[in-house]
Amino acid sequence: MSPKGRVSLRGIRKEFGRFVALDDIDLDIEPVEFFALLGPSGSGKTTTLRLVAGLDTPDEGTLTVDGVDVTFAPPGERDVAMVFQNYALYPHMTVRDNIAFPLKMAKAPASSIDELVREAAAKVRIDHLLHRRPGQLSGGQQQRCALARAIVRKPKLFLLDEPLSNLDAQLRLETRVELKKLQRNLNVTAIYVTHDQEEAMTLADRMAIFLEGTIKQIGTPAEVFDHPNCVEVAAFIGSPPMNIIPAALNGRTLTIEGHSVALHRDPGHPPGPVIVGIRPGSLRIDPEGIPTQLYLQENMGETWLLNLKLGEMIVKMRVAHSERSAEGETVPISFAPGAIHLFDAETGLRVQVN
Ligand SMILES: Nc1ncnc2c1ncn2[C@@H]1O[C@H](COP(=O)(O)OP(=O)(O)O)[C@@H](O)[C@H]1O
Numbered sequence: 223m224s225p226k227g228r229v230s231l232r233g234i235r236k237e238f239g240r241f242v243a244l245d246d247i248d249l250d251i252e253p254v255e256f257f258a259l260l261g262p263s264g265s266g267k268t269t270t271l272r273l274v275a276g277l278d279t280p281d282e283g284t285l286t287v288d289g290v291d292v293t294f295a296p297p298g299e300r301d302v303a304m305v306f307q308n309y310a311l312y313p314h315m316t317v318r319d320n321i322a323f324p325l326k327m328a329k330a331p332a333s334s335i336d337e338l339v340r341e342a343a344a345k346v347r348i349d350h351l352l353h354r355r356p357g358q359l360s361g362g363q364q365q366r367c368a369l370a371r372a373i374v375r376k377p378k379l380f381l382l383d384e385p386l387s388n389l390d391a392q393l394r395l396e397t398r399v400e401l402k403k404l405q406r407n408l409n410v411t412a413i414y415v416t417h418d419q420e421e422a423m424t425l426a427d428r429m430a431i432f433l434e435g436t437i438k439q440i441g442t443p444a445e446v447f448d449h450p451n452c453v454e455v456a457a458f459i460g461s462p463p464m465n466i467i468p469a470a471l472n473g474r475t476l477t478i479e480g481h482s483v484a485l486h487r488d489p490g491h492p493p494g495p496v497i498v499g500i501r502p503g504s505l506r507i508d509p510e511g512i513p514t515q516l517y518l519q520e521n522m523g524e525t526w527l528l529n530l531k532l533g534e535m536i537v538k539m540r541v542a543h544s545e546r547s548a549e550g551e552t553v554p555i556s557f558a559p560g561a562i563h564l565f566d567a568e569t570g571l572r573v574q575v576n
């Protein structure tokens with residue numbers, strides 16, 4: 223059987239009036255991959271998804287699914303199903319009729335509809351609610367109904383736009399796990415839009431980081447987390463994200479706020495200003511380290527976050543527990559030279575240090 227659900231975007235540009243919403247987007251999504259489009263609000267994620275769905279067309283570029291150019295194909299010819307943030311259920315129809323709707327539109331034989339609806343509803347565990355209307359369902363049940371409606375036709379592409387964001391925190395975590403299981407069982411390509419990096423990290427096989435209408439990085443969650451390829455991605459991923467600290471580099475000597483630190487090896491970068499990225503968990507207290515002043519400590523439950531004043535900056539450090547109380551107290555810090563990320567001060571691009 224030939225692979226199904228490979229999506230390729232080439233040089234995609236989308237403008238709204240004079241506003242450039244997407245600029246030169248290149249993306250290859252593999253069959254049955256769970257692929258996340260992650261980025262802050264307004265970065266172009268929904269616009270990209272709508273182009274894949276056929277709800278909108280690009281101003282430039284091409285979009286292919288399994289090698290077929292569908293850039294201007296109507297949604298009905300694309301074999302896609304989409305789940306929206308607000309579920310978009312038909313309020314006057316029962317759950318059964320909502321789920322059956324795409325089958326009826328596709329003129330599926332009436333005799334098969336009941337069985338397919340029941341099967342889809344069972345997969346998301348709402349088969350006991352088929353007679354109800356959306357208004358008689360909880361938020362979580364409505365969301366399941368929207369999912370059932372999307373999977374009932376067994377589409378080639380499963381497109382989800384922030385499908386969990388209307389659920390409360392507890393339900394969101396539970397549904398996240400089920401969604402991943404569902405996608406694995408269905409064996410279908412999923413493109414998942416979210417601004418929530420934890421969702422993207424936990425759900426996605428790979429993801430694209432969107433910022434201001436461009437893609438900054440594409441990779442597995444581990445690649446993006448461990449090797450952000452630019453300072454913008456570094457400053458976005460992680461909770462809290464890494465500390466971004468201006469420094470000066472000369473050979474293998476890094477100078478931060480007047481304190482010198484020796485790197486393992488010379489990164490071979492021209493001497494001058496650089497940007498250091500360091501995760502809160504990679505800092506440690508070290509009597510020989512760079513002195514900082516405790517500004518505020520936050521109890522995060524399992525860990526503590528120390529907010530430390532380094533010059534004019536606040537640096538965040540994660541510790542297992544803290545008995546400090548005196549704000550203003552000196553806290554000397556250091557980091558393993560292998561734990562830092564370096565970025566070119568001008569381009570913001572990653573400089574390989576390790
Ligand atoms: N139909 C539209 N008309 C004008 N501007 C739009 C339209 N759709 C989206 N935009 C703008 O394009 C940008 C990207 O939007 P969107 O793709 O919805 O972002 P995201 O989903 O990442 O939050 C935003 O600045 C948004 O205001």
Ligand SMILES: [Mg+2]
Binds near residue numbers: 264267269415
């Ligand atoms: Mg959006």
